[in-house]
Amino acid sequence: MKRVKVLSAAGCCAVAICFSSGCASDAQPQAAAHKSSKSPLPADKVPLVVVQALQNRFPAAAAVEWKLKTGNIYEAEFTVNSKEITVMFDAMGKWLETESAIDSSEVPGTVSNAATARFPGYKIVETQSVQRVNRQPLDYELHLDNGKLIAKVQFSGDGRVLSQSSKPKQPK
Secondary structure, X not given: OOOOOOOOHHHHHHHHHXXXXXXXXXXXXXXXXXXXXXXXXXXXXOOHHHHHHHHHHOOOOOOOEEEEEOOOEEEEEEEEOOEEEEEEEOOOOOEEEEEEEOOHHHOOHHHHXXXXXXXXXXXXXXXXXXXXXXXXXXXXXXXXXXXXXXXXXXXXOOOOEXXXXXXXXXXX
């Protein structure tokens, strides 16, 4: 029987599920049959090495919702100290990215000024800091709303647009 040090209740549940359901112990995830989507991925489909990597990086993570993204990337969503956090790992458990919800006052002036100048008529509705492997300093992701479209824009700390996408705003 394998012994695993468990750092939180969520980790305990994920490890228990893996052991009871025969979770894959190697790098080839059982989740390969699970289509990449926005729907949750059952914890027993997440490779144990990925669950352990999350627990090592975020010991306080609990009530984790997993998703499998394109390219066999595992996304974990959870809340710590009332802060929403999304973390991405590859199938080997290598950390790739962390997005953390931040208050709009924490966005550098260069970024908020660039958003205002580049997207007139839009208001900022969501802000996140983005930390990526092999990239310093932080990037920032802003969700902008003009009443018809929601734009998701990533900025470098100096205000350069790194990527952007938009979709129609869904009626409430």
